[in-house]
Amino acid sequence: xxxxxxxxxxxxxxxxxxxxxxxxxxxxxxxxxxxxxxxxxxxxxxxxxxxxxxxxxxxxxxxxxxxxxxxxxxxxxxxxxxxxxxxxxx
Numbered sequence: 001x002x003x004x005x006x007x008x009x010x011x012x013x014x015x016x017x018x019x020x021x022x023x024x025x026x027x028x029x030x031x032x033x034x035x036x037x038x039x040x041x042x043x044x045x046x047x048x049x050x051x052x053x054x055x056x057x058x059x060x061x062x063x064x065x066x067x068x069x070x071x072x073x074x075x076x077x078x079x080x081x082x083x084x085x086x087x088x089x090x
Contacts, residue, residue: 023081032089036064036072039086043076051075051083 003016013029033039040050040062050063051074059065064074072088 021080023077024083026083027075027085028082029084030073030087031085033086034089036074036086036088037062040064040074043086048076051077 003014006013006015044050044062051059052063053059053065053075057065057067059074062074063076064072066072071090073085075083075085078084
């Protein structure tokens with residue numbers, strides 16, 4: 001159906017076009033990383049803007065959430081407006 005399937009280290013990711021795209025209202029893809037803070041610094045230096053949340057989810061000045069008991073995570077948008085994240089591997 002015009003899509004592509006990637007097999008990365010045994011993990012499958014399917015990517016496909018969608019007509020009349022509207023960004024998802026939730027995180028559509030998490031990228032596990034060893035160190036969220038280091039990754040945020042590196043991506044920010046390349047122009048990635050991380051989301052800032054002040055409601056139920058709280059992020060610091062870099063856009064990193066260190067929620068009580070939750071994962072260390074930072075969210076950003078792709079060019080289509082979907083929410084992606086870097087998530088610290090447990």
